[in-house]
Amino acid sequence: MLYLSALVKRPMADRGGRVLGRLADVIVRLRGADYPVVTGLVAGVGGRELFVPVEQVDSFDGGGLVRLESAKVDLRPFVRREGEVLLRADVLGHRLIDVAEARLVRASDVELAYRNGQWLLFCVDTHRPRRLLWVFGEHAHEHRCRDWKSFEPLIGHRRSALVRRPTVRIRGLRPAEIADLLEEASKDEESEILGHVHQDPELEADVFEELEEDLATRLLGARTDEEIAAVLGRMRADDAADAIGDLPQGRRRLVLELMPAGQRAKVLTLMGFNADSAGGLMGMDFLALPGTTRVAEVLAAVRDSRRLQPEALTSAYTTDMEGRLTASARLVALLQAEPEARLAEVSEPDPVRVGPDTDLVDVALLMTDYNLITLPVVDEDGVLLGVITVDDVLEAMLPEDWRRREVAPPPDAHRAASAPRHQEPSP
Template identity: 30%
Template sequence: MAVATPRVFVSHLSGVAVFDPNGDQVGRVRDLVAMLRAGRGEGGARAAGDRPPRLLGLVVEVAGRRRIFLPMTRVTGVESGQVITTGVLNMRRFEQRASETLVFGELLDRRVRLIETGEEVTVLDIGITQLPARRDWEIDKVFVRKGGKGALRERFLRRETPAAQGGGGRRTGEALTVEWSAVTGFSLEEHGQGAESLLATFEQLRPADLAGVLHHLSPKRRAEVAAALADDRLADVLEELPDDDQVEIIGKLQDERAADVLEEMDPDDAADLLAELPEEAKERLLTLMRPAEAADMRRLMSYEERTAGGLMTTEPVVLRPDATVADALARVRDPDLSAALAAQVYVCRPPDQTPTGTFLGLVHFQRLLRDPPFTLVSSLVDADLPALAPDTALTEVASYLATYNMVAAPVVDESGSLLGAVTVDDVLDHLLPEDWRETEMHGAAAAGRTPRFEEG
């Protein structure tokens, strides 16, 4: 009796933990690497004896967000939401070769055609299977939706199999699972490729991790994925990308959308990005932004970059003296606030938008938790802590935060008005080397790759 070979649909592997034989986690799956065999995917009839694409290995993200290549010959098990390896890993960073194809990055959402009918379909998932009595894997199934563009986003979010979607049906617009040999067009250049299925596989990623995904895509796919992201999600991701990637992505968006995304970013990050753009593009985008947002951007860009004014955000939590502890706690519960900004509130006389009226002091979050909800914040103000001037140098800002054990600090002008707040994450961004994000995404290993002698 024939032994059934295991089959896995790749959407189930996104972010899956990779363990060594001792049970220690070594990383997480970020993509799969395949080789499309010559003569396949370009259209026309299949040659007799043609085999499906070979799955070469996995792209695994290890400590320090370094991405390495894990050959499938080193994978001993893919089961129960985990990948088991032999424990032998080459820790040099992964660099895609010209003959290789990334399954998540390049195959999902691709529009291909059914050979039998010539009908255009969109790839939603890819099925891989292990060859009998070997550790080699190949692509053997393709889960598609008829009608070209469109994806079963819900399926990925629920992590269901194509079978659970009734994949055997062939009604117009329905999803179905077909053999790899039943479709054509994987190797053809495609413009305007969608990104819904790709994004669905990475739905739960933190912005910093999704930024790593975008950074490693081709410029074409990076632009397509950015176009498919919601404005607020794209804004969060842009804040985690190297400067060059930010400029590239924002430059490929329509001006109106680029302005919307900049408005969703933290003001200091948006101002830094605007400062990297050509003068004409910068003014064009500022003109399209809401007047209040544009005014904040211009104000931030008027300060030297490595000063408190250049580092600060113009949107700290500001309360009037007659606000209560309950009011303050309601404000810091906002899930869109960073942990640093939610750590304390700033009490000022009206107006309560920066630049404010007279800055009276701040109240730490822990103090808010210790007092009754009806207590006025004006009675809890820490007025002894000195504020930073906008021209305070970066090193002095760092010393201030370290001296007073703070995660954020107020920035106040000569008239005593609160201009904004500097957070520790922004200070760290500027204390680290300028290319730290890119270095982190590529890993600390030396450039270049050793030959993949372990591929079998």
């Protein structure tokens, strides 16, 4: 095994020991879910960077030299190809995404392992050196490496990033975790993370819902009106309304006109309410059915409502022919009821509700007093307008900088930390 820090700037010589130049970088090729394979070296020769195929390398550790099979080298300047990563330029000292812990870490070194006739990028050391060791008359750092597959690199090279997109691991993170990464990222890192997220439009919309207001406004503002409308068209209507309100006045109308008609109508309705009122807090995703609907049919409707906010589906509402709220049934009551029972039979009549002008504190008090997960909002005629979920109330009442607070780890976090971190690649 070899560490990149021990290779960089090492003299490169032919078999006779004649020094030709110095090793400037190591090139690996990305291979989807497999370990990247070393394909060559970048040699610094006379102020120029040249490509040396890995097949031409006789030994990496021949008396402190990188020994080549011959002195013949391609004198054309090195040009990076699609899918290639330069370990010194792109990884060493740069940040990566620790996928398991959903955080950005910095690579202090990388380890190469020789397996089945080829050198592989095997693991990454993200720790500061703890102490120095004396090895063969030289100082060397003690390394604590983790499997390369535990990370998602942010390499900055657009053509190589495009190659990674089909297997990129960041899209397996929760939207809130990706939002946290974006809030910590540099401008270049933001661009690469968003480039991966953009491949999944639904995930992209979920991530923008979780972003801090200022960051979401900046990132959206850098896009065209059409691109903004595409993202907001997939977001929850209440979050989309907030985002529209943060755009410059001159862009709001243009973006609204480009949004799908149904979403535009919801957003316009929500924009008419004060942000700290029940109308400003509510979402317009809810399930309302006639009281004669069988419980089995209600549950089927819940299963089919994949585009509705899940938090709002913890209750089903009964409305009359004019859309006035008459009753509500919690999901647990529906699950415990007989499939052939009617919705009206398992519902609570005259449910707690508020008007759209009710202020935030009164909303919070009502939800606390009645142990509510959701709270319906009705107009002066009792027509159901929307539903407030408890997470919306919590977000509105927490301090503005709550997202920056360091969350305490779960009590079992030590188990993951103590798990084996270094595993040999399979043959």
